[in-house]
Amino acid sequence: MKISMLMENTTEIPGFLQEHGLSLYIETKGHHILFDTGQTEGFAKNARRMGIDLQQADIMILSHGHYDHSGGMMHFLKCNSDAPIYLRASALEPHFSPAGKEIGVNPAIGLCGRLHFIKDNFSFEDGMRLITLDEENGEDKISAYGFSALCGGKKVPDDFRHEQYLEIRENGKNILFSGCSHKGIWNIVHQLHPDVLIGGFHFKDLPLNTTGKRMLDAEAERLMKENTVYYTCHCTGLEQYRYLKAIMGDRLHYLSAGQTVEIG
Secondary structure, three states, X not given: OEEEEEEOOOEOOOOOOOOOOOEEEEEOOOOEEEEXXXXXXXXHHHHHHOOOOHHHOOEEXXXXXXXXXXXXXXXXXXXXXXXXXXXXXXXXXXXXXXXXXXXXXXXXXXXXXXXXXXXXXXXXXXXXXXXXXXXXXXXXXXXXXXXXXXXXXXXXXXXXOOOOEEEEEEOOEXXXXXXXXXXXXXXXXXXXXXXXXXXXXOOOOOOOOHHHHXXXXXXXXXXXXXXXXXXXXXXXXXXXXXXXXXXXXXXXXXXXXXXXXXXX
């Protein structure tokens, strides 16, 4: 399996674009999958630099309903004429940042005619499935982080029922993809036990003061209890990543725009 980071907050390669967002291109034995689109068409420009033809994508998956993962979707519709798009129905509802700014999906996406709405866990052929984790079975209580959603005309704390995770089983390994892990990275890993996890940990707003470091110490200890190798990015935060890396060593890596990783 080859995984290419089309868009991320950072890049180490001259000529590649970066922005606050996430987009991955996943090449398996049977599929070419676009996982999120960043917030602009920059993911497509980076794809061209990497020799990736987005018309070859046969599936697109939206991890959740925030602009920094969905903003390039309209451009993808121009680049790709027929790939079905899988998302949660609630991903199209209005969503707001802690500051009250609307950060949801462009409503025009709802008119494209290629959407497949996921209510519960959904299995593809070839050992792939989308997982919702809607039931609060994790050890940690889900936090809204100050995000909100519109429900019945009123803003309510976001429960992230617009979030989903992609699991691919290939060559005897279970690889899990998460956009921002709003439901808690430990909740996700502890329930699904992936061999490899790729995605954001949502630690970027956690201050590296004494309390924050203690929280990261505890999280690193828990994450290392699982036999998982982690490739993180985007909402983890660079400072938070470096702190975790010093603890987790070769169990934790960072993927920035233009980089690839092969898992076999």
